[in-house]
Amino acid sequence: MECLTDETSNKLTVFRGKSHLTLLHVSGTTLSKVTILDSFYAQYRVQSGAVPRLRDDMDSPPERLLQAIWQHQRLLRERLQTLDGRPVRVLHPGFHNLEGGPDFRSAVVQLGDDSPKTGDVEVDLRANGWHVHGHDRNPAFANVLLHVIWEGENLVAGAPPLMLLRPVLDAPLGELSLWLGGEAAQGFPEELRGRCCAPLRRLSNPKLVDLLHQAAAVRLRSKGAQFQARARQVGWEQSLWEGLFRALGYKHNVWPMQRLAELRAVWNHAPGEFDTRQLLLQARLLGLSGLLPAELPRGSSGTNSYLRQVWDQWWREQDALADKILPRAVWRLHGIRPANHPHRRLALAAAWSDGASLAGKIQAWCSRELADAHLAASLLETLEVEQDPFWSWHWTLQSAAFKNPMPLLGETRLTDIAINVVLPWLWIRVAEGKNEKMQQQIEHRYFTWPAAQDNSVLRLARQRLLGGASPRLLPGAAAQQGLLQLVRDFCDHSNSVCDACKLPPLVAEFSKAEFSSALAERQAVAPL
């Protein structure tokens, strides 16, 4: 990897193989003084408090500002060094991670004479944040290669190398805080866009959607093939249950949920009336998951009374099933949203398992004549479960009761289940049965399914590949799936500087190709 500085344009270019990344380079000397508060508007936005102006002697600037400074490299880049004196060359600052884990993923950093390494960067106010925030005990931080802090003097044993921000800012803190309030800091730096971004943006919208739908079709087939392979081992119905459980575990608890689905024969049969059966199924799933609290709390709240009922059921079977109980450590509960907590997801699984065959209901849904506008509502009707006296009112075993009941299956999960489980499973089943008409029908549903809720992976993909395009550019769930497939096929096999990535030449070829009429025809098949 080589670095070149262009003094006339103040840009630093990093070369790696045939790839390069250009970042704004600011030298230690001030180029020219820019007055930021030079108009009524400029002064008003600060005086009104809309944009905070921080004092330069401030001890604790907001971490968000420090992250923006790192992301946009508002630093004297040639003066960076670790606290123990090794020069730091930032060849790529990484991608801002808005979920749990380190602040920046896939940064490329060279420390001293070491060769450049790809890893994560964590930004904190102080060095002791490493221990205080529990990063030292969190495996998600195992790949952090640089701990960037505002100030501090002490090296922390067992922590990654430290780098101080305060002495290497490229402008006074007050000026940087005003910049943070502006658009430049909020956006995704243009320099971090992928090499495919320009060619993708040159495609007309129908052509871009065609490309994304072709990638989505690959995804549909490969998910279908996965179901088929599993069905050969365990049968079609069980493969569906495993898919549904994995979708309920999205995204951090996929594997424990898969294991509970594999244990279905152990917990699935429950005698008695509906309420008794439900409680028994819930108790078995909660017990087998290892997520039941070991001790019953005191008091007589609704939660405690429900827990008592669950324990009354579970203690009778606990010993017989002891070798199948999952260790609590396989679950990731830290930092997940309450709506995604496995407690409530297990209650939904218990409700699905009771009564008529879910696979049969899904196949009946597939055969129904449905208008495009009613696809999601009709599947929701099929998968929706009755109100539960406890779980319709609680996110978790410990959480306070809602004021009003909430459905156990929401629209976000429904789209995920439709796109990743129901439609691929149905598609491969009818493909095996050589029912081409029905196969086209399922593809039609896949390509017309409404867009899923935006998420951080899609946001980053839109920024990197599509130059920050609005979510509206992706007209449905299939276009979103196609974008995710591009990330899987290309970004995941390259690096932050798009080394040797084959997507740009693919887009160049694709832009010359004819519109994919075969796929478009399949998408346009009228409902049965």
Ligand code: SF4
């Ligand atoms: S790695 Fe490839 S697909 Fe990903 S942003 Fe870079 S050029 Fe685009």
